Amino acid sequence: MKKIFLSLSLLALLSNTTQAAEQNLNIYSARHYSVDKNLYDTFTKQTGIKVNLIEGEGNELMKRLELEGKNSPADILLTVDAGLLWKADQQKLFQPITSDILNSRIPEDVRAKDGSWYAFAKRARVIIYEKTKGKPEGLERYEDLAKPAYKGMVCVRTSNNLYNQSLLTTIIKADGETAATEWVKGFVANFARTPQANDVAQIKGVAAGACRVAVVNSYYVGKLIASGAKDQLKTVENIAILFPNQNDRGTHINYSGAGVTKTAKNKENAVKFLEFLASDEGQKLYAYSNSDYPIVPSVAMPPQLKAFGTFKQDIQPAEVLGSLNPTAIRVMDAGGWK
Numbered sequence: 196m197k198k199i200f201l202s203l204s205l206l207a208l209l210s211n212t213t214q215a216a217e218q219n220l221n222i223y224s225a226r227h228y229s230v231d232k233n234l235y236d237t238f239t240k241q242t243g244i245k246v247n248l249i250e251g252e253g254n255e256l257m258k259r260l261e262l263e264g265k266n267s268p269a270d271i272l273l274t275v276d277a278g279l280l281w282k283a284d285q286q287k288l289f290q291p292i293t294s295d296i297l298n299s300r301i302p303e304d305v306r307a308k309d310g311s312w313y314a315f316a317k318r319a320r321v322i323i324y325e326k327t328k329g330k331p332e333g334l335e336r337y338e339d340l341a342k343p344a345y346k347g348m349v350c351v352r353t354s355n356n357l358y359n360q361s362l363l364t365t366i367i368k369a370d371g372e373t374a375a376t377e378w379v380k381g382f383v384a385n386f387a388r389t390p391q392a393n394d395v396a397q398i399k400g401v402a403a404g405a406c407r408v409a410v411v412n413s414y415y416v417g418k419l420i421a422s423g424a425k426d427q428l429k430t431v432e433n434i435a436i437l438f439p440n441q442n443d444r445g446t447h448i449n450y451s452g453a454g455v456t457k458t459a460k461n462k463e464n465a466v467k468f469l470e471f472l473a474s475d476e477g478q479k480l481y482a483y484s485n486s487d488y489p490i491v492p493s494v495a496m497p498p499q500l501k502a503f504g505t506f507k508q509d510i511q512p513a514e515v516l517g518s519l520n521p522t523a524i525r526v527m528d529a530g531g532w533k
């Protein structure tokens with residue numbers, strides 16, 4: 196009898212060891228930043244949980260989750276857009292979780308009430324301008340970018356881009372659909388060139404004098420500074436940031452966030468990962484390596500963001516960005532934004 200008991204204990208021990216060696220976490224991520232690898236590596240080092248990553252565009256990953264249904268390997272869906280968090284929630288792709296850590300660390304206005312998703316990083320969509328020529332006179336608001344005075348000055352990427360669509364939802368919310376359509380028409384009439392490429396290309400366009408102003412995410416500027424690379428520093432030397440709408444609603448903020456998928460097989464690991472993202476270390480990794488603004492108020496900003504100064508932020512509920520997205524696409528079409 197004793198012998199059998201020992202064997203069973205040994206078996207239990209072995210199976211525990213095997214289990215420990217097989218801790219996994221499967222993440223579907225729309226974040227497109229190679230620097231995030233640091234974060235996954237640090238999480239694995241701390242917890243022993245292996246991270247398997249599938250990267251893709253947010254809407255594509257959501258479609259994939261839906262098609263895979265209950266067979267989906269995904270435990271976490273990470274997006275770069277608040278509207279998509281709302282949409283994924285509407286499509287019941289997340290499950291609510293309870294975490295005192297997340298509830299105490301993440302401000303209430305940037306998480307789902309029921310714990311379905313949480314924001315982990317913020318970014319501002321700012322206007323940049325060519326420093327040597329200075330800020331075009333009278334330019335203070337996104338709305339100003341449609342004024343005829345700025346003809347031929349503006350660079351921006353295409354209307355396919357979610358950053359632009361989400362910015363437009365906030366203009367629609369503030370000014371109404373009709374005014375927003377007029378705004379797009381005036382904005383498009385001011386383009387220095389056909390919308391193209393990514394935000395970094397717009398920054399380079401301004402630095403090189405191809406455009407006087409551009410609309411870009413703050414973290415791209417932060418990353419160029421933080422890189423310390425000569426050519427990148429030269430690019431940012433010739434641009435300045437304008438935080439729009441400081442005398443009214445504030446500068447448009449979008450946030451990157453995540454939730455545990457409804458069909459998660461590694462739920463415990465998934466919650467641990469979200470709690471890690473909210474920790475000082477996780478927040479610093481996002482802020483220092485990707486120049487995202489920390490979402491946890493007590494976490495210090497990295498020097499490159501501190502240098503931008505503080506500003507009034509327009510943080511809309513995720514529902515605004517998500518539910519007005521089809522309207523934004525329609526308005527872009529009607530206004531001729533390619």
Ligand SMILES: [Fe+2]
Pocket residue numbers: 412
């Ligand atoms: Fe981006």
